[in-house]
Amino acid sequence: MGVPLRIDLRSLAAAGAIVFALPFNAFAQGAAADVPMLDPWVPPALKAKAAASRVGATQGAALRADAEAKLKARFDAAAGEVGTLTRGEAAARGLGAIARDFEAIDRRGAGRITFEDYRQFLRAGAP
Amino acid sequence: MYSSDPNASLANPLEITSVTRHQVTVDGAALPYTATTGHMHALSLGTGAARASFFYVAYTLDGAAPATRPVTFFYNGGPGSATVWLHLGSFGPKRLASGMPAQTLPTPYPLVDNAETLLDVSDLVFVDAVGVGYSQAIAPHTNRTFYGVDADGEVFRDFVMRYAIVNNRSSSPKFLYGESYGGPRTAVLADLLESAGVRLAGVVLQSPAMDYNSNCDIGSAQPCTGFIPSYSATGAWFSLTTPAPATAELPTFLTQMRTFATTEFDPAVRALNAGAPPSAVLLDRMAANTGLRRTAWEAQLNRGPTYYRVNLAPGTLSGRYDTRVTLPNNSLPGQEIDPSSTLISPSFQFRITEYLSGTLRYTTPSTYMLLSNAINTWNFSHDGRTLPDTLPDLAAAIVQNPRLKVLALNGYHDVATPFFTTERDLARLGTNPNVQVRNYVGGHMTYLDDNSRRQMKADLAQWYGSALAN
Numbered sequence: 393m394g395v396p397l398r399i400d401l402r403s404l405a406a407a408g409a410i411v412f413a414l415p416f417n418a419f420a421q422g423a424a425a426d427v428p429m430l431d432p433w434v435p436p437a438l439k440a441k442a443a444a445s446r447v448g449a450t451q452g453a454a455l456r457a458d459a460e461a462k463l464k465a466r467f468d469a470a471a472g473e474v475g476t477l478t479r480g481e482a483a484a485r486g487l488g489a490i491a492r493d494f495e496a497i498d499r500r501g502a503g504r505i506t507f508e509d510y511r512q513f514l515r516a517g518a519p
Numbered sequence: 520m521y522s523s524d525p526n527a528s529l530a531n532p533l534e535i536t537s538v539t540r541h542q543v544t545v546d547g548a549a550l551p552y553t554a555t556t557g558h559m560h561a562l563s564l565g566t567g568a569a570r571a572s573f574f575y576v577a578y579t580l581d582g583a584a585p586a587t588r589p590v591t592f593f594y595n596g597g598p599g600s601a602t603v604w605l606h607l608g609s610f611g612p613k614r615l616a617s618g619m620p621a622q623t624l625p626t627p628y629p630l631v632d633n634a635e636t637l638l639d640v641s642d643l644v645f646v647d648a649v650g651v652g653y654s655q656a657i658a659p660h661t662n663r664t665f666y667g668v669d670a671d672g673e674v675f676r677d678f679v680m681r682y683a684i685v686n687n688r689s690s691s692p693k694f695l696y697g698e699s700y701g702g703p704r705t706a707v708l709a710d711l712l713e714s715a716g717v718r719l720a721g722v723v724l725q726s727p728a729m730d731y732n733s734n735c736d737i738g739s740a741q742p743c744t745g746f747i748p749s750y751s752a753t754g755a756w757f758s759l760t761t762p763a764p765a766t767a768e769l770p771t772f773l774t775q776m777r778t779f780a781t782t783e784f785d786p787a788v789r790a791l792n793a794g795a796p797p798s799a800v801l802l803d804r805m806a807a808n809t810g811l812r813r814t815a816w817e818a819q820l821n822r823g824p825t826y827y828r829v830n831l832a833p834g835t836l837s838g839r840y841d842t843r844v845t846l847p848n849n850s851l852p853g854q855e856i857d858p859s860s861t862l863i864s865p866s867f868q869f870r871i872t873e874y875l876s877g878t879l880r881y882t883t884p885s886t887y888m889l890l891s892n893a894i895n896t897w898n899f900s901h902d903g904r905t906l907p908d909t910l911p912d913l914a915a916a917i918v919q920n921p922r923l924k925v926l927a928l929n930g931y932h933d934v935a936t937p938f939f940t941t942e943r944d945l946a947r948l949g950t951n952p953n954v955q956v957r958n959y960v961g962g963h964m965t966y967l968d969d970n971s972r973r974q975m976k977a978d979l980a981q982w983y984g985s986a987l988a989n
Contacts, residue, residue: 430597430599430890430894431595431596431597431600431699431700431935432699432700432728432731432734432935433737434737434894434906435894439906441905442731442732442738442904442906443738443739443740445904445905447732447904449730449732449733449908449910449944449947450911450947451910451946451947451948451949452949455910455911455914455948455949456914456918458902458910458914459911459912459914459915459917459918460918461911462911462915463714463915463918463919466714485565486564486565486714486715487714487715487716488714488715488716488717489713489714489716489919491716492716514918514919517921
């Protein structure tokens, strides 16, 4: 299959030509003959709500801060009121990366880490 | 029976697979492979409970060592789309020969051996989201439990982790390949996998919608700046721009059009919003650079893609996924179809059904669902926003794994997720040599264009190599 010929739509439309007929074969009947092009798409009411509540996009250092905020929220949810995690707690609560790198994160050798310990580990370039 | 109903669930599903053996030839070398087709349960990271039964087709190269052999997980988007487009259109061992953007080939398109399969580089797992294909929630959960940005990402994480454990792939270099909504899904999933301790080698974002809020057609009322170069590519294809560059000159032309969009169109829209009408010079340039007549731009400067598709040539409707595909416009205003989707969808529906049962020997009385209505009940809210911005998720994945490779692939002729929008979204990450964007002639599914698929395969093979050496 080579590069298709380029078509001058303007002249075709001006001449009233039918550009192409829709292929519709028997095999399509009874099946989903036309899948709507809903990727990506959002319902109109949601689009209106989003337009009304738009928040600016962050970039660079601010985007990095957003990323760290996500990780902090996850850490805090796992650490609870205590605010710290042992390796075993990290593993049991789904934070496998912290459990894996625990020794490198726990530079004080305390056996418990704070989010600040983890943040410093990440800012040093992770493992 | 599998169902895409939001309230549907499975009571006691089994993990049954069909295993078949095949061979495909790539660059003159015969690759024997095994296809594994069926279901695997995603187990909750917290409780270990089976929450969803995922339908997948895994292609694994025979004789390779699982611990070192890369594995790539593919999924489409929607949300609510089955992974049939990537599975039968892109880099699996078989592909539908659609010859896009040709419109005169007999349908259904034949399913042929794919000389551009990535199976020589990586094992390939094509997995359907909950509620489409044959994937479904497990009681007491329902499909709707997973109809949301966060819940969907979590259950995909649980599938990937389960797949790796069951198949002895914990040490395998892992890649994700998501298309369209599968792009933001990939960002969310990459962050979740990295946190859970699953290292990723790289992620491919095929025509992704990373930030719904940056796309004037789906998310917001802001300037359609990210669309302008796609209009230019489309106008050039139909020789309606001035100049109308040939395909070989398109990249240079579009470099100029990006600059035009950013430095002339965008400020003009903002000025117009503040009450200052666009200059005559700008309107002339809008017509020359897009092919859409000057009076249309004069009536409304900030034009979304539907108007462009309908009005580029009166009486003719261009595609949304691939603007090169056209039909006479018989749609009611506001209900415009997508000729490029209409052209290919029946063939994909027909062939996936035939292929799963005939070639892969997976049988079920259920209909393979190409598209669910998940989008109507989907919880799009994410990190405090009404519509998802997943750049923070991608950034979080990179913070956790600074070696993560990110490759975005876009089509010049796609006005669903324009290439310039992807570039602008990813530019928010700042300078990072591990983040790359490649653009190709073609639509949303660039891989359907034979020339572009060949180029993509070469680029991907090189990229996988660099990711594995990283």
